[in-house]
Amino acid sequence: MLPWLLSPYHAIVNRLSANRLHHALLLTGTEGIGKMQLAERLANIMLCKLPAEHQPCQQCQSCQLFAAGTHPDFHMLQSERQIGVDLVRESIAKLSRTSQLSGNKVLIIPAAETMTEAAANALLKTLEEPTANTYLILVTHQLSRILPTILSRCEKHALPTPTTQQSLEWLRQQGMEVTEAQLQAYAYAPLKVQSSLSEPGGVQYADFITGLESIIAGNTDETQFAGNWQEEAKRIVGWCQHYIHRQYIRNQKQSALAVYNECIKALVHLQNPGVNKKLVLSTLLAQFSHLDLT
Template structure:
């Protein structure tokens, strides 16, 4: 059974307590806040033949089939490979499922994640099923980036924002999820995860704190002219490009913020505070703003899986970063 997260309690009572359900929901919010678990929990509740209050019973034939992954009235649509697109042929298979009669005589439930992974043709192929699903069918669409979802898809769904928990609740949950980690480590992971607790757990499993320490050390050596951009670009081969661009975008933003406010409380994590402050004092704001715009543009290409030369891209980033001090 899908895990129930405490920050979803109110939303769960609203969703599971409905006497009638919409034919399609768009559950959206940042990655790492448990949207998939919420959708799977609701899916189980909708398919259960003997629900116990707001929860699926876990014992009926439907619940046992769902747990075994063999429920005939359940369809899950996701990319065939991680970070790839959902293809139009996959959506056509979903459409064929939707028009069939429920084999167990109850509801049919479809789960799609992430809906923004559908290309234009795939999304258009889904529209009729979203607008007029046959029989008692409920479609649960999950989006981590709702701005990338077609308006024609959004308009056919009940759009439901999923809550990002506050820091106190996230830290309390992380203390149980990561009992071997200190509160300071949990707080740092949560900051790196932009407040998403499940992402914080994943980052720890991936060794992201160690990767960041390597990058921060490299940036400091770069500014002291102890290491060349080409050497650093090669040495960061194990660090995911999206992470690198997230960090550099964040650091550029912190520099600009400090230049405008001189607020030392807004210098970010301790590992880069002195560097951010130094660059804010030494770099011309126009130069930092130009670098920030470049970083955001390249980050979009990285997230879109553009065919980029990783080493050359990082060298270009580091050359610009090294040139920040002394620009007026």
């Protein structure tokens, strides 16, 4: 378990073992701190036949099925876009069946804020009167977008954001030496840093900075970088935005502010599915060339 989530994890599991846990949990907190890891570990222990010392046994049939991703009483309500009413009804129907392993049934709803109003309304009844031995775990990083009717029927757990020190230490344990500036580039979300750095062939932040600074110095043609970086255009624009924002804070130059606005425009263009990413990037990077930041 992620060290900064140990305390909420233990608090929830204590109540689970005492049979005093609410059947509907809402896990909230900023992005990239491990909310889904916590939700899945909770589901694992809720389904385990022989949990001991706050941990699922990882031996029983239930734990083995869970690890294989084939547990018949474990459901995940996921959607590429919004979560619509049909998906919710489908999940409720699954939950209303008798548990196949004669234990608990668990439904996780990641990105619960993406439920449509109709979907949320369809879920209300289950939240009020759940079938026996059923747990629902809603996960969101946008608490304000959860309907009050849903909120009032769940037990809310606001998960802590790790301190910079905790994040850097944890990343080091994962074999990733990261600076505070890098962590900051990922909005202090250690799991975002981890997934970005462990992505095969992904652009490294340090390489990006080297590239961008050589563009600013006028030593490199930006189109080459635009070509190399186009597969990760959104992330690159996010880094550009962060970089220029820091420059603006430092020197208050209008030229920096203008480039910052160009970053926002580029992000808007990238929302368009058919967009030429290389062109968007090279147009933006050209704004950085010969940018006077001194």
